[in-house]
Amino acid sequence: LPFRQLDFFNGIGGFTPDGREYVIQLPPGATTPAPWVNVLANPHFGTVISESGSAYTWALNAHQLRLTPWHNDPVTDPSGETLYIRDDETGRIWSPFPQPSIPANSANHTPPAPAVCRHGHGYTVFERTHDGIESETTIHVHHTAPLKFTTLRLRNTTDRPRRISTTAYVEWVLGEHRDPNAMHIVTRLDPQSGAIFAQNPFSLDFPEHIAFLHCSAPERTLTADRFEFIGRNGTLADPDALRHQTLSNRVGAALDPCAAILAPFTIPPHDEIHVTYILGAAPTEDQAREHLRRHAGLTGARQSLEEIWEFWQRQLGGIYVETPDPALNHLVNHWLLYQTLSSRLWGRTGYYQSGGAYGFRDQLQDSLAFLHECPWLTRQHLLTSAARQFTDGDVQHWWHPPVGRGVRTHITDDLLWLPYVTARYLHVTGDTGILDEPIPYLEARPLAPDEESNYDLPRTSDHIAPLYDHCVRAIRRATEKTGAHGLPLIGGGDWNDGMNRVGHQGRGESVWLAFFIRRVCLDFHPIAQDRGDHATAQHCATLADQLAHAADQHAWDGNWYRRAYFDDGTPLGSHQSPECQIDLLPQSWSVISDAPDTQRARTAMNSAHERLYDPQHQLTRLFTPPFHTAPWDPGYIKGYLPGVRENGAQYTHAAVWFAIATALQRDTPNAWKLAHALNPIHHTTTPDALQTYQREPYVIAADIYTAPGHQGQGGWSWYTGAAAWLYQYYVEHLLGIRLRVNQLTITPLLPPDWKDLNITYRYRNTFYHIHLTVHGPRTWNPRRVLVNGIEQPDKTIHLTDDGHPRQVHIQLG
Known part of the structure; x- marks a missing residue:
């Protein structure tokens, strides 16, 4: 493997110095500890690809319309998509990817070779050399069209001509799972485009949809018969069809459906060829042909790749920081927003979860990360989410686009994220016009009191109301009843x-929810006042005070706040509890909600630091001890092993809230201790640490285990709301970058050894180059702010979008 200068190299991979790529270097036969993937997506299409070359692809919905299989097998990392290279003179076969590896006992075996995988923003590149043939394979998804490009560059490094063929292979799903859909899939060769078309006319929601595979080579043969391709009892590691010079061109119905296209080439000495395969989908045949007409071929692939580079550079270029912490720089400048947009908002999938659905609370929270760079995404998703509210005020817990089937539940916080995110959006943008956007409600039968949930397709109501009314209805619905302790x-x-049985009889209470509702009411109160809705403003003010009082009267346990009360009044999260004695959420949100008793909040946070933070493994438990043997039933959370996921592991989403609360208290040492612990780069800096943590160093994992024998091991990665919150933590709470309409303030909380840093801030199309210098310990207190040398008396940067860059100097402390 050639030497590369990489940041934070851990023996397997590291970042390029600019942080834009993560480069994985694999000696022959080596693997990463777990699949290290990239999620390549646009709003309606995408693929997940691992460092081994394993991939799955979807259109419209990563759960409902998978084009190829999702396996969720991190041990063997199988794939329903792959690519082969064959030496047509010797019959030897290999892949430009590390997998599949041709068995040693095969007549087509080629000794394994080193491989390099480069994950970037919107693309992944594989580099490999076999027997004098150098390959570079670039995979990307078009930034708007439902197309996945795989472009293969083959260079002949020998002194003789080489006869080489390439073969792309995919197994069709065209639904949720392959087994129930394969028998219904019909394939055909489209004479106009030369692509293999596949259709599942028995699909419930997508019977007209066409999936297709296309090759740019003029000479090619194909098959849509998986049995022909792999052979009887065969595997993709040694496909039978590649023992033959050509494929049969068989397509039709009643086959084991796949698509494989073989293209032969002759490569002169020290020359190279290029070939592009396109995997895609469209609602109709005509639209499929139009996509191929516009984008197929080598020129179309190259243009699309350049557009992807430009798109992501622009998308991630709103805030660029240069601090003394390069690990923080890499995440803030490149990877956290990329993870949030590609995996959470657009793909709604990762390697370990292929959900496809929007979670009402989930993507609303994710959208907060875009308030600086692209607030229109937040605006758009607010309106999308409001349209999933029922006339009664509750909402779909999650729903599958584009049809809208989803789950109605008795979960109590979902609906409140609508007014919470609306208030945050208004504070940053000043876009009060969104409150008047008309949005319909949903209608469906209500849940019975003893009914946990109902999966259904609700109808759109004729009742249409502005977003403001949707928010008010959510607050009213969430606060109409309290329990015996005055808590929601x-x-x-x-x-x-997972705590779905704490209050399943209708009497259990939530302490965390009391603090959250208080925060929502405090933020929404001025909005109601500005609208002249004095009744709602008074309701919010009164409720905020009542809930704070109830929490202090009935939820204080002596050194921290309790988590909840069961239906029978038994406290959860008390020092007397056999399990879950202290929970992270109410301690954090007592600070975030600005609870009046600040001394109790500080005591609660100190208790959380002492009892929940693990300095050895650099993680923060959600609660301790985990649920295990105590004779109570908090819910399905007890089905997880103790120390796994929500059951006492670090649930990173909550750990970031804890860090935010720590920063709000201006506890600089602990805030930066947590910032370091939350950064996955610091869990993977050495080979030993890498074998413990196992997950990707460049994206956030949803959880980190505390179970014996697995302490410090990452859980599922990519698909987690922690990425959006960690971005906000780094940018707003540590670096202190806060925007209010067109006024930017920077009041950072900096470590004592930092003397200066640089921030480039883009306001629409105008760049502000900001240099900060430290002159005292209270770094959140700016002494002077100068814009183009002019002192700003209010110590605020007044933003103007005129295209002329500004130089800003801020003295801190």
């Missing part, structure tokens, strides 16, 4: 869905 009912679960 937990219902079928609050933020922690």
